[in-house]
Each structure stands twice: as C-alpha cells, then as structure tokens.
Amino acid sequence: MNQKKREGGTKRHGRSPNRQILQVTYLFVFMFCVLIGYYGYFLVVKSEEVVRNPYNVARIDKEAERVLRGSILSERGDVLAMTQADEDGEESRYYPYGNLFAHTVGYSTRGTTGVEAAANAHLIHCSTGVLDQIYNELMGQKNEGDNVIVTLDPELQQILDEAMEGYTGAAVVLEPATGKVLAMTSTPDFDPNFINETYEAIIADDSNTNLLNKAAQGLYSPGSTFKLLTLLEYIREHPYTWDNFSYQCGGSIRAGGVDVSCSGGTAHGTVDAKRALELSCNGAFIEMGLSLDKKAFAETCEQAGFNQPLSFELPSKASSFRLSWISSDFDTAQTAFGQGETEVTPLHNAMITAAIANGGVMCSPYIISGVETAQGDKLEQFTSPGSVRIMTEEEAALIGSMMEGVVNNGTGGSVKSDLYQAAAKTGSAEFDAESETHAWLVGYAPADNPRVAVSIVLEKAGSGGTNAGPIAKKIFDARCQ
Numbered sequence: 001m002n003q004k005k006r007e008g009g010t011k012r013h014g015r016s017p018n019r020q021i022l023q024v025t026y027l028f029v030f031m032f033c034v035l036i037g038y039y040g041y042f043l044v045v046k047s048e049e050v051v052r053n054p055y056n057v058a059r060i061d062k063e064a065e066r067v068l069r070g071s072i073l074s075e076r077g078d079v080l081a082m083t084q085a086d087e088d089g090e091e092s093r094y095y096p097y098g099n100l101f102a103h104t105v106g107y108s109t110r111g112t113t114g115v116e117a118a119a120n121a122h123l124i125h126c127s128t129g130v131l132d133q134i135y136n137e138l139m140g141q142k143n144e145g146d147n148v149i150v151t152l153d154p155e156l157q158q159i160l161d162e163a164m165e166g167y168t169g170a171a172v173v174l175e176p177a178t179g180k181v182l183a184m185t186s187t188p189d190f191d192p193n194f195i196n197e198t199y200e201a202i203i204a205d206d207s208n209t210n211l212l213n214k215a216a217q218g219l220y221s222p223g224s225t226f227k228l229l230t231l232l233e234y235i236r237e238h239p240y241t242w243d244n245f246s247y248q249c250g251g252s253i254r255a256g257g258v259d260v261s262c263s264g265g266t267a268h269g270t271v272d273a274k275r276a277l278e279l280s281c282n283g284a285f286i287e288m289g290l291s292l293d294k295k296a297f298a299e300t301c302e303q304a305g306f307n308q309p310l311s312f313e314l315p316s317k318a319s320s321f322r323l324s325w326i327s328s329d330f331d332t333a334q335t336a337f338g339q340g341e342t343e344v345t346p347l348h349n350a351m352i353t354a355a356i357a358n359g360g361v362m363c364s365p366y367i368i369s370g371v372e373t374a375q376g377d378k379l380e381q382f383t384s385p386g387s388v389r390i391m392t393e394e395e396a397a398l399i400g401s402m403m404e405g406v407v408n409n410g411t412g413g414s415v416k417s418d419l420y421q422a423a424a425k426t427g428s429a430e431f432d433a434e435s436e437t438h439a440w441l442v443g444y445a446p447a448d449n450p451r452v453a454v455s456i457v458l459e460k461a462g463s464g465g466t467n468a469g470p471i472a473k474k475i476f477d478a479r480c481q
Helices: 004-050 057-065 116-118 130-138 154-163 193-206 223-237 275-277 282-290 295-305 329-334 346-357 393-409 463-480
Strands: 070-073 079-085 091-094 147-150 169-173 181-187 248-249 252-255 258-261 269-271 362-363 368-372 378-381 387-389 423-429 438-443 450-456
Touching: 079 295, 079 378, 091 269, 116 346, 116 423, 154 169, 154 181, 154 463, 169 282, 193 450, 223 275, 223 295, 223 329, 223 393, 223 423, 223 438, 223 463, 248 282, 252 282, 258 329, 269 378, 269 423, 275 282, 282 329, 346 393, 346 438, 362 463, 393 423, 423 463, 438 463, 450 463
Parallel strands: 070 147
Antiparallel strands: 070 079, 079 091, 147 368, 169 181, 169 450, 248 269, 252 258, 362 387, 368 378, 423 438, 438 450
16 A cells, blocks of 8 residues: 555656646747737837837938828818929928918928928828839839828918017917917018028027027016916915905015016005906015915916926927925015016916816817828827816816906906907016016907917017007907907
C-alpha cells in the first residue's frame, strides 16, 4: 500500500510541468491577443492622428509634394483660401478676401499660420477614392487635398472689419451656446496674398504688430469689464445681503494710500450694486473688492479661465490674475476694478461674456467645424472641445439683468436698440499715464435668446461706450433684427 501511495504521488508530481507549460502558453496567447487588439485599435483609431501630427514633418512634407493643397471654406461654401495652378503647373495660394481673414485663415508660405497651420495635415491629405488616386498617379496629376470648413461668417467679418477701420485693437464674435468663432479681427493686419513680398519688411520692424493676432494673443488690462467678476464674487460671499450694498461716491476713493478717481472724477452719489455696475463706479467696486476673501476671489477667476491655457486651435495666451492672500490693499483695490496686474485676451473676455449669456456655461471656442473631400463628401465634423460651468444659472441671470441695466440706464447706451434688448459692460483700461485709455466693450444680444457675444478692445481710444459700443451695435444689428 505504501508503494501505491508513492506511485500515486509520483503521478501527481509529474503533471505539474505540463500545467506550467499550459499557463505560459495561455499567457503568450493573451499577450498576442492584446498586441493584435492594440494594432487594430491603432489602425482604426490612432493612425490618422499620428500621420497628421504636426511633428511628423517628414511624412507631411512628402505628402504635400503629391497633393494639391485643399481649400478653406465657410460653412455656407464661401472660399476663403484655395490653391491655383497656372499653365506651367506653378502653384500659388490665393485668398479671395485679402486682409479680411489674415489672422484667422492665415497663410501657408513663409511657414504656416492660422487655420492653414492648424488644419495643415487635413489640407494636404487626399481622401478621394483609391481608384481616382491611382488614376491621377498614372496620369502624372496631383491628387486634390481635403477641404476644411470653418465657422467664420464672411458677412459678419466684413461688418466687423469695416467698423474697426481707423482703430488699432482686436475684436471677437462668438456664438454663446456653441463656442463657434463667427468673426475675429486684429488690427493692423496684412494681405496674405502678398506675404512673400512684405514678410521681411514686417519682421525687420520690432514695433510692427501686423502679424500678431491680438484677439487671441494680445494681453490687455480688462478695465471695468472685469467688474463683472468682482460683482460675481461679491454676490457669492453675500448671497442674501448683496442687494443691501451701498456706497456714497464723491468722485474718488483713497485705497492703499492712493486716490483713485471715477471716470472724469464724476461723483455718482449713493449707489447700490446694480447702479454701481450701470455707472461703472470705481469707488463702489473698490469698496466691494477690499471686503472680499482673496483666496475665494482667485478661485472664482481661475474657474473662469484665468491663469490657464485656453483650448483653441489657433495660438493663444493665458489671461493672468495675480491677486493672492498676501496682496496689499492697493493691489486689491486695483484688481477690483480691472487694473493692476490682471490681464486678459479679447478672446477670453468674449468667452466669459458668452458664458453669462449661456446660463453660466463657458464653451471652449472653436474655428474648424469640419473636413470634406475635394468633391464635397463629408469626412469629419467638429464641435466645441468642451465646456465648463463658471457660475450658476441664477448667478448668470442676475449679472445678465444688470448688464441690461448698463445698456438701458448706464454707460452702454450706445448699443441700445428698439428692436432687441442687449446686455453689455463698458470699460476704459489705463496702461500708461501719458496715453489715452484702451476702450473696451463686452456684451451679447438679444438678451432673451443670445445669438452673439462680442468682445472689443480699441487701443488708446478712450471711452468704451463711446468708441467700442457703436462697433458692437453693428454686430448686434446684423444678427438680431
């Protein structure tokens, strides 16, 4: 019996190597399946992304030699950029609207900028049928690149461009509910059709800003447009008593050892929070600002997009908010009414304004809405890359109603219309004691169903209501009548 036990034990011990081999086999089969699965995922999902990656320079350059660069079109089919070839096969890029889309559409010689850069991989990629591509190759003809569709509205852009004539600055028009960039301009500008001839002269002059897209990359003191965020924080810290706020304006206030005047030294008398916004009373907002929790104020502003990069296809700069718990009363006072170290881009100011119009939800802006083949077959469609709630619906409605008051009873009267209700906030931002202030206006219309939100800054132009307001009204009139 002992012998049998030993034999049985030997048999069980003998199966162990087979089980281990089987386990190793299963492991290799599993790893092989994972590898095949990832390879399939790469081919279906990731391959196009890798191929179109702008860092994949060699492949992109090689593909560009074989493909006739695609066109850039508006959503209604207007040609904003196209490639022409003469009888000798010499190719040139043509921009039918000249200066109008200089900074947004950009150019594709002397490097690439604007949408030409952001959508470069699409424009030099051919998605037509394989047989057509083979035929073209055999005939020695280039395949046609895909077309890129953008959100820009030529009519609205034309109105904005003409209204900005004579001014230096920038403006942005957004669709609040979607984040679509309907128009964007920066002055001075350039004609991309002649960039080869003018490029060297432009870059040789350090003071020349023609190539800079100030709408997305220009940082400005927001002036009184920033009072919208100061008011938001004050309401949050005083949810039940904010409407009890009262300030006696004598035309100036001493804060941090410095006298700060209201515009023109105007004495507004006794104002509550609503009237302070309508009249843009610096003293009232300094009073509010000095009472705020600085850490909470910073969190509110960062939630609204300050101190972080914007998600946008074109190059942009991050707006900055520097107030902290160690900031002096002087810095706090300056920040409260939009001066000090606070800086914002016109694009970001438009996003904040659009968020108020959109019930507190801020959509990331976007300018490329789709890709199609040269024959017009849809390939891809894009929407906003994301959105974030920066205030509650109740907060947005409350601030929005006060912005309507700015139009009806305050500094924003230049955008008032009998045909629709607009909401706005004006601003005058100091940047140099020897120069006139920058003129700001942000706003949206119609107030009950916002179709457009605008942000306009005019350098050294003085009053926002007087100078930026009429430009905004032309945009509102075009979309709201």
